[in-house]
Amino acid sequence: METIFNFFEANQEIIYMVILMIFLGIEVIGRVPSVLHTPLMSGANAIHGVVIIGALIVMGEADPTNYVALILGFLAVLLGTLNVVGGFVVTDRMLEMFKKKRS
Known part of the structure; x- marks a missing residue:
């Protein structure tokens, strides 16, 4: 369990960036009209x-x-x-x- 916490602590910025990219991707894709999709x-x-x-x-x-x-x-x-x-x-x-x- 401690190794998991160490992994998250060492890669905290990358994990935040991936989460933000997921939300950004959902917003961008959600605003594309059906005709262009x-x-x-x-x-x-x-x-x-x-x-x-x-x-x-x-x-x-x-x-x-x-x-x-x-x-x-x-x-x-x-x-x-x-x-x-x-x-x-x-x-x-x-x-x-x-x-x-x-x-």
Whole structure:
């Protein structure tokens, strides 16, 4: 229990910053009109390629016996890839709606 308190004490500023970022993100996303939500989210999902690259770097630099880092890196690569693919699928479906139908 003492190690948990020491962790929070050592990282108090970072924890506060993460909490503030969560509230800020909720406020920003909550104020986006519904019409703009899909195009913005599909573009934001495509940016998650940076997450994939970062996770690959973490996995490559991690000690082979550090299973926590390897598992978290693998999950980050997997979820980041799903997010990128989902962003492109949403964008493709959105662009299909604007194409003229051939008779």
